[in-house]
Amino acid sequence: MGFFQIFRVALALSIAGKATPRAAPRAPSLFCDPDTDVCYSGSTVGIAEIAYRVALPLVDTAPFDMLIQIVAPKSAGWAGIAWGGHMINNTVTLGWANGNSSVVSSRWASAHTVPDVYDSAEYTLLKGSTANDTHWTMNALCKGCSIWTHDGGATTTLDPGATEANFAWASSPSPPLDPSDNYTVFGIHTEHGTFTIDLAAARTDKFDSYVQTLSN
Numbered sequence: 001m002g003f004f005q006i007f008r009v010a011l012a013l014s015i016a017g018k019a020t021p022r023a024a025p026r027a028p029s030l031f032c033d034p035d036t037d038v039c040y041s042g043s044t045v046g047i048a049e050i051a052y053r054v055a056l057p058l059v060d061t062a063p064f065d066m067l068i069q070i071v072a073p074k075s076a077g078w079a080g081i082a083w084g085g086h087m088i089n090n091t092v093t094l095g096w097a098n099g100n101s102s103v104v105s106s107r108w109a110s111a112h113t114v115p116d117v118y119d120s121a122e123y124t125l126l127k128g129s130t131a132n133d134t135h136w137t138m139n140a141l142c143k144g145c146s147i148w149t150h151d152g153g154a155t156t157t158l159d160p161g162a163t164e165a166n167f168a169w170a171s172s173p174s175p176p177l178d179p180s181d182n183y184t185v186f187g188i189h190t191e192h193g194t195f196t197i198d199l200a201a202a203r204t205d206k207f208d209s210y211v212q213t214l215s216n
């Protein structure tokens with residue numbers, strides 16, 4: 001191979017190396033919200049670049065409460081996370097914009113159809129749940145997201161020590177039918193996938209003060 005051919009191959013390789021697949025999940029990382037100083041562990045996924053983030057208390061086992069943050073561009077009509085890593089048979093948390101605020105919606109899918117409302121998780125919508133011209137942010141406290149009972153009776157718990165906990169996400173550009181109502185219906189996703197969050201890194205001794213900060 002002549003000099004110029006080697007050069008061309010090297011150039012092609014370096015271009016290929018720089019091409020980041022946009023739909024691939026990013027490495028899990030800690031993110032501290034500049035508006036609230038609350039630090040979360042999370043991942044940013046999908047073409048729409050939606051961030052799913054959590055903060056947990058310093059625990060070794062479920063059940064535990066979770067602070068959940070979803071930050072999405074306005075082009076995301078709804079976005080959600082399925083805590084078991086797939087659509088069906090696990091706790092699902094959805095968010096979307098509503099005026100200058102956002103909404104949290106608790107769901108459960110028993111089939112590949114619109115998920116039902118799920119009453120076994122208790123959510124509090126928190127400060128910092130906002131929507132502006134470009135993005136919406138959903139901040140919520142969930143009691144009951146770390147443990148769930150399948151339609152068949154088996155129970156699954158999240159492992160707060162997992163450094164690569166597997167979750168699933170989905171989103172659609174179409175907003176729900178009535179964005180002010182967290183019991184509303186919505187259409188199927190245009191994008192879905194799986195990703196990981198470092199739950200071990202999400203644990204913090206500041207959890208209670210975070211909840212307080214976000215509740216005031």
Ligand code: HEM
Nearest residue numbers: 080081082086087088112113114168169170186187188192
């Ligand atoms: C109107 C609401 C929804 C409908 C009609 C629906 C329907 C479907 C269908 C038909 C599939 C299989 C075909 C495919 O892979 O595209 C699927 C897969 C999937 N959906 Fe949904 N879905 C809805 C909401 C959701 C929500 C809220 C989530 C999670 C936040 C979700 C997560 C997923 C995931 C991760 C898959 C991949 C396979 C699996 O995990 O079962 N979906 N959905």
Ligand SMILES: *[C@@H]1O[C@H](CO)[C@@H](O)[C@H](O)[C@H]1NC(C)=O
Nearest residue numbers: 098099100101129130131132
């Ligand atoms: C959000 O909108 C409501 C009325 O729709 C208004 O009262 C409130 O001040 C607005 N909040 C902000 C932060 O703009």
Ligand SMILES: *[C@@H]1O[C@H](CO)[C@@H](O)[C@H](O)[C@H]1NC(C)=O
Nearest residue numbers: 104105106117123124125182
């Ligand atoms: C609806 O949102 C409120 C907080 O605004 C929350 O307390 C409640 O659990 C939610 N219900 C469902 C079904 O998502």
Ligand SMILES: *[C@@H]1O[C@H](CO)[C@@H](O)[C@H](O)[C@H]1NC(C)=O
Nearest residue numbers: 071130132133134135136137
């Ligand atoms: C709009 O909201 C996003 C996320 O909630 C935030 O990062 C951004 O700074 C906000 N933009 C303005 C102009 O306030």
Ligand SMILES: *[C@@H]1O[C@H](CO)[C@@H](O)[C@H](O)[C@H]1NC(C)=O
Nearest residue numbers: 088089110150151152153154
């Ligand atoms: C839900 O999980 C149970 C096992 O716990 C299983 O028996 C059932 O078939 C699952 N449902 C679906 C729709 O996959």
